Amino acid sequence: MCLAVPMQIMEIDQDNALCAVDGVRRNASLMMLDDAKVGDFVLIHAGFAIEKLDPREAEKTLEMFRAIAAQEQAEP
Amino acid sequence: MTQASAYRDPAVAAKLLARIRATAARAGRTITLMEVCGTHTMAIHEHGLRGLLPEKIRLVSGPGCPVCVTPVDYVDQALALCRLPGTIITTFGDMVRVPGSQTSLLEEKARGADIRIVYSALDAVNLARHTPERQLVFLGVGFETTAPTVAGAILQAQQAKLDNFSVLCAHKTMPTPMQTLSADPDLQVDGYLCPAHVSAIIGADAYTELTARYHVPCVVTGFEPLDILQGVDMLVTQIAAGIATVENQYRRYVKNAGNPRAQQLLARVFEPCDARWRGLGLIAGSGLRIRDAYSSFDADQRFRVTVAPTVEPAGCRCGEILKGKLGPRDCPLFGQSCTPATPVGACMVSSEGTCAAEYKYGV
Numbered sequence: 001m002c003l004a005v006p007m008q009i010m011e012i013d014q015d016n017a018l019c020a021v022d023g024v025r026r027n028a029s030l031m032m033l034d035d036a037k038v039g040d041f042v043l044i045h046a047g048f049a050i051e052k053l054d055p056r057e058a059e060k061t062l063e064m065f066r067a068i069a070a071q072e073q074a075e076p
Numbered sequence: 077m078t079q080a081s082a083y084r085d086p087a088v089a090a091k092l093l094a095r096i097r098a099t100a101a102r103a104g105r106t107i108t109l110m111e112v113c114g115t116h117t118m119a120i121h122e123h124g125l126r127g128l129l130p131e132k133i134r135l136v137s138g139p140g141c142p143v144c145v146t147p148v149d150y151v152d153q154a155l156a157l158c159r160l161p162g163t164i165i166t167t168f169g170d171m172v173r174v175p176g177s178q179t180s181l182l183e184e185k186a187r188g189a190d191i192r193i194v195y196s197a198l199d200a201v202n203l204a205r206h207t208p209e210r211q212l213v214f215l216g217v218g219f220e221t222t223a224p225t226v227a228g229a230i231l232q233a234q235q236a237k238l239d240n241f242s243v244l245c246a247h248k249t250m251p252t253p254m255q256t257l258s259a260d261p262d263l264q265v266d267g268y269l270c271p272a273h274v275s276a277i278i279g280a281d282a283y284t285e286l287t288a289r290y291h292v293p294c295v296v297t298g299f300e301p302l303d304i305l306q307g308v309d310m311l312v313t314q315i316a317a318g319i320a321t322v323e324n325q326y327r328r329y330v331k332n333a334g335n336p337r338a339q340q341l342l343a344r345v346f347e348p349c350d351a352r353w354r355g356l357g358l359i360a361g362s363g364l365r366i367r368d369a370y371s372s373f374d375a376d377q378r379f380r381v382t383v384a385p386t387v388e389p390a391g392c393r394c395g396e397i398l399k400g401k402l403g404p405r406d407c408p409l410f411g412q413s414c415t416p417a418t419p420v421g422a423c424m425v426s427s428e429g430t431c432a433a434e435y436k437y438g439v
Contacts, residue, residue, distance in 0.1 A: 001114055001115075001141060002272075032228070046195065047196025047199065048196070051329050060327070061306075061325075065085065069088045071091060
């Protein structure tokens with residue numbers, strides 16, 4: 001039930017954002033966010049943007065995955 | 077590589093699994109990890125992660141599906157409301173199939189009751205705006221991810237001076253039930269995969285007390301396969317080292333303090349209350365009720381309907397399944413009288429329920 005979908009903000013009209021992912025477009029309320037901008041990725045749950053993607057943290061996680069992939073296979 | 081596929085790379089999954097296997101072997105015992113989110117339950121099944129993990133790691137599902145833990149008398153109350161003349165019940169789709177004592181909202185809809193599935197509580201407010209002659213009741217079910225959206229809808233209805241919109245509130249909160257589970261001496265949970273989107277609202281720090289009091293590791297974990305494997309890796313690493321702390325695997329969306337604006341919305345409209353959880357019983361301070369200042373939007377205050385006390389269906393083991401004590405296949409009703417088409421117990425009702433997931437994906 002707590003499903004949320006990452007979408008990108010395309011347009012902002014006051015507290016309302018038009019968001020898109022893979023060709024799907026939806027309106028979402030920005031009531032829960034302070035400083036959302038066009039181009040931001042946000043988590044959409046039940047018609048609300050509940051949080052903004054932190055791109056630096058996302059990059060850190062992906063960097064960690066790349067480092068894991070590059071590791072020699074560790075044996076117990 | 078697209079954003080999503082970067083979190084699904086099989087080569088990284090293989091390396092993470094090898095690490096998990098090595099660490100689990102070092103721990104040298106069976107490790108039970110509980111996921112406390114129905115979306116995790118579904119993702120774990122969908123990606124076949126249970127079968128990939130070493131046998132010594134047990135993944136069990138906790139009370140992470142809000143529909144499943146909603147007591148039957150709440151459904152009965154919604155059913156009583158839908159029979160009031162001129163009422164429209166609006167709800168998320170999961171609730172309509174939940175059996176009440178006699179019938180379900182879906183059956184009542186087939187008999188002519190006006191029950192509408194909405195995507196957002198704001199859709200219900202809009203409907204109220206456009207049908208001033210009807211009373212709109214929204215079924216407010218869900219954890220901290222969903223409750224602020226309902227708070228936002230109530231504030232919007234107040235701003236629009238609507239007198240035909242109200243919420244039948246059964247919102248529940250984390251992590252109190254996790255404390256209840258960890259306090260149960262019969263139950264051995266070695267670590268929690270914490271609900272990610274609940275955590276986006278309440279913050280990773282919300283689990284500090286649970287970790288400190290019960291010495292149980294908590295990792296806030298995302299929903300992609302690599303997120304989940306990394307979350308398991310972080311938990312198993314803590315367990316093997318004998319430490320218990322809160323870690324946040326899902327930093328790209330979850331902050332330690334959570335989302336302050338969502339928390340303000342919650343605090344403005346709701347206040348904590350004791351709540352009954354199907355399967356777990358009454359847990360102090362684990363629910364939300366609508367504050368008196370907003371009582372005109374509280375369907376429980378606006379419409380006085382009475383419902384008889386309810387009993388759980390005979391033979392149903394949902395209580396033990398919601399605590400992770402039993403698996404779905406330990407229940408004599410599973411797949412027999414209790415199926416997704418004719419659910420008996422809470423865990424089969426919602427598509428995210430433990431039994432529904434096992435029925436859909438189980439082999």
